[in-house]
Amino acid sequence: MSTRTGPxxxxxxxxxxxxxxxxxxxxxxxxxxxxxxxxxxxxRVFDGQGHEALAVVTVLDDTRAELALGSTLVGVAETPHPLxxxxxxxxxxxxxxxxxxxxxxxxxxxxxxxxxxADVREIGAQKLQRLSRIAAxxxxxxxxxxxxxxxxxxxLHALTWEGQLYVAQPGAAxxxxxxxxxxxxxxxxxxxxxxxxxxxxxxxxxxGAQAVTLxxxxxxxxxxxxxxLGAIAALGR
Amino acid sequence: MSTRTGPxxxxxxxxxxxxxxxxxxxxxxxxxxxxxxxxxxxxRVFDGQGHEALAVVTVLDDTRAELALGSTLVGVAETPHPLxxxxxxxxxxxxxxxxxxxxxxxxxxxxxxxxxxADVREIGAQKLQRLSRIAAxxxxxxxxxxxxxxxxxxxLHALTWEGQLYVAQPGAAxxxxxxxxxxxxxxxxxxxxxxxxxxxxxxxxxxGAQAVTLxxxxxxxxxxxxxxLGAIAALGR
Numbered sequence: 001m002s003t004r005t006g007p008x009x010x011x012x013x014x015x016x017x018x019x020x021x022x023x024x025x026x027x028x029x030x031x032x033x034x035x036x037x038x039x040x041x042x043x044r045v046f047d048g049q050g051h052e053a054l055a056v057v058t059v060l061d062d063t064r065a066e067l068a069l070g071s072t073l074v075g076v077a078e079t080p081h082p083l084x085x086x087x088x089x090x091x092x093x094x095x096x097x098x099x100x101x102x103x104x105x106x107x108x109x110x111x112x113x114x115x116x117x118a119d120v121r122e123i124g125a126q127k128l129q130r131l132s133r134i135a136a137x138x139x140x141x142x143x144x145x146x147x148x149x150x151x152x153x154x155x156l157h158a159l160t161w162e163g164q165l166y167v168a169q170p171g172a173a174x175x176x177x178x179x180x181x182x183x184x185x186x187x188x189x190x191x192x193x194x195x196x197x198x199x200x201x202x203x204x205x206x207x208g209a210q211a212v213t214l215x216x217x218x219x220x221x222x223x224x225x226x227x228x229l230g231a232i233a234a235l236g237r
Numbered sequence: 238m239s240t241r242t243g244p245x246x247x248x249x250x251x252x253x254x255x256x257x258x259x260x261x262x263x264x265x266x267x268x269x270x271x272x273x274x275x276x277x278x279x280x281r282v283f284d285g286q287g288h289e290a291l292a293v294v295t296v297l298d299d300t301r302a303e304l305a306l307g308s309t310l311v312g313v314a315e316t317p318h319p320l321x322x323x324x325x326x327x328x329x330x331x332x333x334x335x336x337x338x339x340x341x342x343x344x345x346x347x348x349x350x351x352x353x354x355a356d357v358r359e360i361g362a363q364k365l366q367r368l369s370r371i372a373a374x375x376x377x378x379x380x381x382x383x384x385x386x387x388x389x390x391x392x393l394h395a396l397t398w399e400g401q402l403y404v405a406q407p408g409a410a411x412x413x414x415x416x417x418x419x420x421x422x423x424x425x426x427x428x429x430x431x432x433x434x435x436x437x438x439x440x441x442x443x444x445g446a447q448a449v450t451l452x453x454x455x456x457x458x459x460x461x462x463x464x465x466l467g468a469i470a471a472l473g474r
Contacts, residue, residue, distance in 0.1 A: 077453035097334075101460045106452060142455045176471050177414050215343060215470030216314035218379045223338045223463065230464025231471035233452030234413050 011035055012044045012140050013067070014147070018051050021058075024065040032057070032065055043067065048139065048147035078146055079237050081163065081185040082108035087225055088192035089113065089120040089153055094222040099131050103138035103148050105229035106237070110135070111187075112153040117194030128152055156200055161187040165209040168224045169201055172211035176231050179210050188232070190224040248272055249281045249377045250304070251384065255288050258295075261302040269294070269302055280304065285373065285384035315383055316474050318400065318422045319345035324462055325429035326350065326357040326390055331459040336368050340375035340385050342466035343474070347372070348424075349390040354431030365389055393437055398424040402446040405461045406438055409448035413468050416447050425469070427461040 013032075015022045022045060024032070037043065039060050045067060046052040054070035085107045087098060099110055110131070114121055131150040139147040163184030166176060168191070180186070189204070205211060214227050250269075252259045259282060261269070274280065276297050282304060283289040291307035322344045324335060336347055347368070351358055368387040376384040400421030403413060405428070417423070426441070442448060451464050 101457075101463070104454055104456050104460050105464060106454055141457075144454060175473055213471065213473055214467070215472075215474060217341055217343055217381060217470070219341050219470075220338075220378075223341050223467075226338070226460065226463045227342060227467025227470055230451070230460075230467035233454070233456075233464055234450065234468035235452075236412055236450055237452060 011037060011041075012046060012143060013055075014048055014136060014140060015045045015067075017047050018045060018053050018069060018072075020069050022055065022067045022069065024067065026063055029060070029063060029065045032060060033062075042070070044073065044143075045069070046140075046145045048136070048145075052145040073145075077106070077142075077144060079106050079108070079186070080182045083229075083232070084109040084111055084161070084185065084187040085225055085229065086111045086113055086159055086161075086165075086187055086189040088115045088156075088190065088196075088221065089118050089123060090192065090221055091119050095123075095131060096134050098222055098225050099134050099148070099150060100138045101226045102229055103135050103144070104142045105226070105233050106144075107148050107229065108146055109149045109151060111151045111159065113159065113189070114153050114155045115192050116156075116197045116200055118192045119194070120192075123153055156196075157203065159189075161185070163187070165189060165204065166212045166228070167196070167201060167204050167209050168214050168228050169196070169211040170214075170218065172213045174210055174212050176212045176228065177235060179212060180232065180235060182237060186232070188225070188228050190228065191221060193221045248274060248278075249283060249380060250292075251285055251373060251377060252282045252304075254284050255282060255290050255306060255309075257306050259292065259304045259306065261304070263300055266297070266300060266302045269297060270299075279307070281310065282306070283377075283382045285376065285382075289382040310382075314343070314379075314381060316343050316345070316423070317419045320466075320469070321346040321348055321398070321422065321424040322462055322466065323348045323350055323396055323398075323402075323424055323426040325352045325393075325427065325433075325458065326355050326360060327429065327458055328356050332360075332368060333371050335459055335462050336371050336385070336387060337375045338463045339466055340372050340381070341379045342463070342470050343381075344385050344466065345383055346386045346388060348388045348396065350396065350426070351390050351392045352429050353393075353434045353437055355429045356431070357429075360390055393433075394440065396426075398422070400424070402426060402441065403449045403465070404433070404438060404441050404446050405451050405456075405465050406433070406448040407451075407455060409450045411447055411449050413449045413465065414472060416449060417469065417472060419474060423469070425462070425465050427465065428458060430458045
């Protein structure tokens with residue numbers, strides 16, 4: 001469904017901050033060479049915090065690139081309030097796929113969770129960094145101005161949220177389409193491979209969370225977040 | 238979100254047809270041994286055509302197993318009319334992930350498509366068989382009584398459909414939640430990595446298809462079908 005070629009300034013570059021002159025690091029410089037960018041070309045720069053602008057390449061050699069700031073872009077494709085995915089830890093490389101798809105689908109944060117039935121109870125610093133890198137790549141590819149934060153795991157009971165939390169739960173009667181409220185931040189929560197326990201779900205609903213359906217079939221833990229975020233995106237946000 | 242342990246007869250076995258006595262092949266027999274199934278245990282058998290029943294193991298040795306048919310199960314988790322995913326061919330192993338998730342999300346058929354911007358224009362017989370095997374596995378794991386058919390690629394213009402076809406299209410204004418009609422079969426169509434061409438979309442809508450949104454962001458070709466099928470599942474079917 002995607003297209004990588006865009007309007008003028010189609011290539012997007014992540015910078016630490018939008019400023020009059022921006023110097024790029026070696027990784028981004030290599031990327032510009034791969035894209036056959038030349039001095040004078042227009043790019044898009046974004047800071048990962050929701051700011052995006054046009055920029056012109058003023059210097060480009062083997063190891064160094066400088067950009068001059070152009071006009072600021074507004075109306076980028078962000079949700080009305082921040083969208084958080086609170087996802088139980090998963091085995092293997094499944095979290096990478098979830099983070100990638102969740103970024104395309106508009107999340108601002110991924111909060112990893114330790115739950116009762118988790119196969120995995122911790123995640124190494126390197127793996128967490130890799131997930132952040134994947135979020136940054138996916139943000140760039142889907143032309144988002146926000147790079148989602150991937151936050152280290154906390155126990156489910158320590159999770160707090162602003163606005164409304166929706167928990168995907170087999171057998172729930174409520175539909176996200178009827179319950180979704182964009183007047184405040186939104187958090188969706190999905191469980192581990194073995195599912196959340198009844199006690200975990202009861203604890204969340206006692207704190208105001210709403211259980212929502214994902215249909216009558218059993219979904220894998222890595223399919224549920226994409227399906228639920230897809231349902232939210234299909235509502236137009 | 239899933240749980241593999243179920244009620245009595247939780248293990249599910251695919252059989253060619255439901256009959257009074259059913260003999261299993263070596264692959265299923267090995268599987269029963271892995272699951273530590275014993276003579277006298279209750280299983281669930283399904284034929285991949287929507288029929289499912291309980292069965293008792295009457296014979297089980299190293300290479301052979303026989304089951305005796307018990308009561309038929311009804312009310313399995315199928316959509317009101319058949320749901321078809323018409324998906325453009327994708328590179329590498331991406332189709333496998335799409336078929337797996339689409340099966341969990343309730344599709345009855347996956348029709349592969351050759352489109353203008355496809356990176357891939359054909360698929361080997363072996364790869365097609367592998368996709369069918371993945372559909373069968375995923376059907377079993379998500380306790381579906383229907384194994385989706387994976388159908389060899391046809392050119393987009395040769396695609397026909399019953400009922401309504403919804404095509405995921407960046408920039409579309411219509412939401413699937415407002416357009417979805419379950420009084421007849423439903424087909425959803427997603428494009429290749431480079432997207433469908435304007436001509437392809439125009440050709441589909443001229444034939445009655447409806448373009449639907451998946452939100453304001455650009456999705457990868459392998460995320461779009463899961464997101465759109467997730468949106469349909471989140472509507473409760």
